[in-house]
Amino acid sequence: METSSEKKKIPHMTITRLAQYLNCLSLLPREHYKEISSKELAAKIGLKPTVIRQDFHHFGGFGQAGYRYKVPNLIDGLERILGLDQKQNVIIVGVGHLGQALANYRNFEKLGLRLVGLFDINPRLIGITIRDVRVRDIDEIPGVVERDNVAIGIITTPAEAAQSTANLLAHAGVKGIWNFSPVNVAGPAGVIIQNEHLSVGMMTLSYMLKQSHPPEAQG
Amino acid sequence: METSSEKKKIPHMTITRLAQYLNCLSLLPREHYKEISSKELAAKIGLKPTVIRQDFHHFGGFGQAGYRYKVPNLIDGLERILGLDQKQNVIIVGVGHLGQALANYRNFEKLGLRLVGLFDINPRLIGITIRDVRVRDIDEIPGVVERDNVAIGIITTPAEAAQSTANLLAHAGVKGIWNFSPVNVAGPAGVIIQNEHLSVGMMTLSYMLKQSHPPEAQG
Known part of the structure; x- marks a missing residue:
């Protein structure tokens, strides 16, 4: 999370995922989640742990496999990266x-x-x-x-x-x-x-429904 | 767009992008856009053309570089992939x-x-x-x-x-x-x-604002 690395151009989809991580982390009950691994976070969002670790790599300090991140630090870091610390x-x-x-x-x-x-x-x-x-x-x-x-x-x-x-x-x-x-x-x-x-959200849901409940053969 | 290739597990972010492509294509004025290249579509969405072509590769028939897709066919194909043809x-x-x-x-x-x-x-x-x-x-x-x-x-x-x-x-x-x-x-x-x-959308906007308008040095 060095300032220099923040200046690099981050792909748009990465930013969307960082926002999803932050959103997910903010909704966790604090008493149960003082720390979280990329695997646990991945399971909650439906992504691969490697994707999460790659995303965190954009920001220096993060990104080790197996590491348990302190949730408050992760939230602070993501808020700062996303610019949410500025009113x-x-x-x-x-x-x-x-x-x-x-x-x-x-x-x-x-x-x-x-x-x-x-x-x-x-x-x-x-x-x-x-x-x-x-x-x-x-x-x-x-x-x-x-x-x-x-x-x-x-x-x-x-x-x-x-x-x-x-x-x-x-x-x-x-x-x-x-x-x-x-x-x-x-x-x-x-x-x-x-x-x-x-x-866009509805289309995603529609796709997942189609995959899990394929229509009966017709005609 | 073979049925067999549709059965493969498609990554969630790809589905989200397919929904974005469909959304973008549906909003194009029909008289100006009978055909579109992956480069033109990429410019409208803010992605790389290679990402779009890779996504289209998941569905067989699509994906050639430089190819101009017929917009109505693309819309029909995406609607079918996403399951929107089923009421x-x-x-x-x-x-x-x-x-x-x-x-x-x-x-x-x-x-x-x-x-x-x-x-x-x-x-x-x-x-x-x-x-x-x-x-x-x-x-x-x-x-x-x-x-x-x-x-x-x-x-x-x-x-x-x-x-x-x-x-x-x-x-x-x-x-x-x-x-x-x-x-x-x-x-x-x-x-x-x-x-x-x-x-999530607001966080993405916040990040982009921060990149384009870095805060003045404070203190």
Whole structure:
């Protein structure tokens, strides 16, 4: 976990797996898991222990076979690698069901995120308050982004509004966009886009179901 | 895409990537993309073309470098590999914001899913109708799963209720569980569990932000 090794370009799928490791470790009951081996962690996530050890190798200090990692150290290290030790201000654009679900998402704080704004175009939503945050008109996005130094904009608008919202957020100065609308959005250079597709999880489940319950011969 | 090669055990991360390819291809404007190379697809997803070609190799017919795949054939092939050509009945347990967001999710039909039931324990929700599906008490889950041959149960309950809901669904006879609660659930042998963690996407974004915008020296 040397700073120099962190600077190396890490493959995207490795980062996704590191996030899965951290997520899994954070959910372990602390009293039962003071230490964990790559084999135990692998079994919980459904990966090979060698994959986990290879991933840990990207970060120097980790990676010995048979070694039992101290869980709190592993969590701290992963949080630092993933940048979760830095607090970030976020706003949510689109206060429909998904936007409200995310606004109420208790794990935000654990991820180092502070919700500082909710925005919509619907006059019936503007003015209501969710978890002490008032819903405002999207016209107010640039002012809030500048004033509160907002790093991340979350898009939970309908598909039709997603790209224009991404443009608005990028123009306002956010550094990252987490897009939950069902279409991909593109951003100007310098803005990081994470397109989140709920359907990917369902497709994975569908595949596993097909493997374990092959359809009866038909016709 | 021979049946024999589909029977081989495919690594989990490969399946996730296949789902990402399918998702990306389905979002392409049809008029501009009749054909696509692994290089073009790789650029859109942020992977190396060799990774895509290796993944396609799992399924026989695919995989030549430089080849331009016909997009509709690729979509059909991926849908078949992932089992999305088989229609499945699903129910959602937990009709809070996230449950309602999923109930209103337009892409369900594209994934071959038919929503046949919504369940909650809250008397204020029981009886309301979302997209022509009435919210019922969770006591009615076993009857609906049996009558409608429900394959997949989606959990959008609070953390505290997630494991008991998983047990109830498994006992009722679902084959797969898609869990959106913020804790992992375990299932009896034979039931496939997909634990969905929204925080993984945010952690990935956080890492990319850290790489592109390193913090100023502090102190």
